[in-house]
Amino acid sequence: xxxxxxxxxxxxxxxxxxxxxxxxxxxxxxxxxxxxxxxxxxxxxxxxxxxxxxxxxxxxxxx
Amino acid sequence: xxxxxxxxxxxxxxxxxxxxxxxxxxxxxxxxxxxxxxxxxxxxxxxxxxxxxxxxxxxxxxxxxxxxxxxxxxxxxxxxxxxxxxxxxxxxxxxxxxxxxxxxxxxxxxxxxxxxxxxxxxxxxxxxxxxxxxxxxxxxxxxxxxxxxxxxxxxxxxxxxxxxxxxxxxxxxxxxxxxxxxxxxxxxxxxxxxxxxxxxxxxxxxxxxxxxxxxxxxxxxxxxxxxxxxxxxxxxxxxxxxxxxxxxxxxxxxxxxxxxxxxxxxxxxxxxx
Numbered sequence: 474x475x476x477x478x479x480x481x482x483x484x485x486x487x488x489x490x491x492x493x494x495x496x497x498x499x500x501x502x503x504x505x506x507x508x509x510x511x512x513x514x515x516x517x518x519x520x521x522x523x524x525x526x527x528x529x530x531x532x533x534x535x536x
Numbered sequence: 537x538x539x540x541x542x543x544x545x546x547x548x549x550x551x552x553x554x555x556x557x558x559x560x561x562x563x564x565x566x567x568x569x570x571x572x573x574x575x576x577x578x579x580x581x582x583x584x585x586x587x588x589x590x591x592x593x594x595x596x597x598x599x600x601x602x603x604x605x606x607x608x609x610x611x612x613x614x615x616x617x618x619x620x621x622x623x624x625x626x627x628x629x630x631x632x633x634x635x636x637x638x639x640x641x642x643x644x645x646x647x648x649x650x651x652x653x654x655x656x657x658x659x660x661x662x663x664x665x666x667x668x669x670x671x672x673x674x675x676x677x678x679x680x681x682x683x684x685x686x687x688x689x690x691x692x693x694x695x696x697x698x699x700x701x702x703x704x705x706x707x708x709x710x711x712x713x714x715x716x717x718x719x720x721x722x723x724x725x726x727x728x729x730x731x732x733x734x735x736x737x738x739x740x741x742x743x744x745x746x747x748x749x750x751x752x753x754x755x756x757x758x759x760x761x762x763x764x765x766x767x768x769x770x771x772x773x774x775x776x777x778x779x780x781x782x783x784x785x786x787x788x789x790x791x792x793x794x795x796x797x798x799x800x801x802x803x804x805x806x807x808x809x
Binding site for chain 1 (some may be wrong): 673767775778
């Protein structure tokens, strides 16, 4: 559970782990988005998507 | 966050104003006094507000004072799974948004029924699984953080179905007893479907197709299949207040697990822990 300071209390996103980085890349390609590196403290890569309900869904994979 | 309509819950709480004069009601876990808004000043209802956390009871006292209903309320430190009250003591038991935090909601429901007089009423709300993938992910994550009961806990709706259902008001839709099993197929995100690729996915859940009781929104042919939940992210305006609350409330020991964290400074892109 990650909590950061923000202007109001809100749910930001749910993040899921992919089996490996190639899955993150595959998902990014299929959805027309780009993968990005996560901060060093977390490590790995992520792709950020928006679910049909408008919520952010991240799929991440470690190194 | 939960994508649910909480107005029915507040409507239900407002019904506390209709409790007959002289009736004895139990509100457990009362938390910070969520249900006190349903009480009316000067109405001779005997109301017992119980919680396992002295800190939450202290907050509840303040809330009662703020609403001017403190004289009608007796505050009691109590474990909802082992209530100290005699059988058939109460005309009404209410429990709002607390059962899902318990390791064993079934035990709590059993106790609530025990202290309820024959013909009495039990009302309340609870988060349950099966509302949707996002909600189930949040529940699974919260369980892992130790604040949403145990993974193997009996589900309240299942317990209800097995004997004490009639008086329960399902004010949060809880008809399904589906349970999150640890793997989610990410699909239809952005409306896309892809080819099914065997290999890396063979050991993942969705290769076996839809299981009985699984969420109906799962794709049969996802782009990828995620392995697990990584985390859920929240924003809070007052991180230090949140930390104090966790330290003082009954949730503190579970929140001390490494899966939860407080970020003390604003972080522009991503939080760290």
